[in-house]
Amino acid sequence: VTTWGAILATAAGCYLLKLAGLSVPQQVLEHPVMARISDLLPVALLAALAAVQTFSTGDSLVLDARVAGMAVAVVALLLRAPFLVVVGAAAATAALLRLIN
Amino acid sequence: VTETVEGWPSTRAQVMRTALSVGVATGAYGVSFGALGVAAGLSVVQTCAMSVLLFTGGSQFALIGALAGSVIGDPAALGLDAAAPAAFLALLWPRLNSRPTWLTALTAALVAVLAVPFVPAGVPVLIAALVPAIAVLDRRRAA
Numbered sequence: 001v002t003t004w005g006a007i008l009a010t011a012a013g014c015y016l017l018k019l020a021g022l023s024v025p026q027q028v029l030e031h032p033v034m035a036r037i038s039d040l041l042p043v044a045l046l047a048a049l050a051a052v053q054t055f056s057t058g059d060s061l062v063l064d065a066r067v068a069g070m071a072v073a074v075v076a077l078l079l080r081a082p083f084l085v086v087v088g089a090a091a092a093t094a095a096l097l098r099l100i101n
Numbered sequence: 102v103t104e105t106v107e108g109w110p111s112t113r114a115q116v117m118r119t120a121l122s123v124g125v126a127t128g129a130y131g132v133s134f135g136a137l138g139v140a141a142g143l144s145v146v147q148t149c150a151m152s153v154l155l156f157t158g159g160s161q162f163a164l165i166g167a168l169a170g171s172v173i174g175d176p177a178a179l180g181l182d183a184a185a186p187a188a189f190l191a192l193l194w195p196r197l198n199s200r201p202t203w204l205t206a207l208t209a210a211l212v213a214v215l216a217v218p219f220v221p222a223g224v225p226v227l228i229a230a231l232v233p234a235i236a237v238l239d240r241r242r243a244a
Contacts, residue, residue: 003147011154033237040233043202044209046193048229051210053186056217056225069183070190077194083126090187091133095180 065101069094130188133181140177201236208232 028034054070055061069090076086131152138148197203209229216225 003143004150007147007151007154011151014155033241036237037233040202040205040237041230043193043196043205044229044232045226046189046196047206047210048213048226050186050189050193051214052217052225053182053189055214058222059218059220061214061217065180066183066186069180070186073187073190077191082122083188083191084122084129086191087126087129087184087187091180091184093180094183095178098178098180 065094065097068097129184133184136179136181137185205233205236208236 029038050070054066055063057064072093073086073090076089081089134152135148138151139145143151193206197206209232212232213225213229216228220228
């Protein structure tokens with residue numbers, strides 16, 4: 001029941017947040033400072049998500065096969081590989097390392 | 102072909118190719134989400150409910166992943182836990198085209214990782230979300 005409660009509460013929160021975003025006045029959004037911040041926000045969120053999911057499990061920092069997977073992903077991105085190849089290469093690297101160990 | 106917009110696919114073949122790759126990418130993400138959801142202790146129905154109610158996309162694929170996950174058991178063995186951060190990095194990559202974006206990305210990543218041992222799961226990313234506001238306002242004050 002608590003898990004369902006959490007799921008539904010989070011869902012309600014997400015919709016309210018989207019609604020709140022839609023009701024922000026246009027001139028606030030067009031303000032240069034807001035525009036600059038909202039430009040950089042996805043960059044910060046994506047970087048934080050990628051870093052946390054690479055280097056942590058629960059509330060502890062860990063270095064495991066995921067780090068190698070991310071290194072391969074970086075190489076793939078430098079080689080301009082398509083999205084799926086990048087993701088697949090990272091997953092395959094981590095899986096392979098775990099298989100060997 | 103009637104109209105071409107700069108940088109947008111113009112021919113039918115290009116549109117099909119782009120649509121297909123977006124579909125496959127979303128599907129792959131859905132499958133890994135489903136597998137990770139079940140591995141995290143959610144039931145198949147709960148995982149699908151999250152996909153439908155929260156992410157509002159790729160939910161059909163989350164069902165596949167959730168069903169597969171409950172059979173496979175450990176998504177780490179398939180490297181699915183490495184797939185998620187790689188997907189975020191791939192989405193981030195094209196945005197890293199200037200010094201300020203690089204600085205923002207590196208600072209946010211560092212702040213989030215350093216916060217991990219001290220706050221509940223999920224909160225590190227929220228803290229990192231403050232980085233752009235602090236950076237922009239600080240730069241403005243300095244200028």
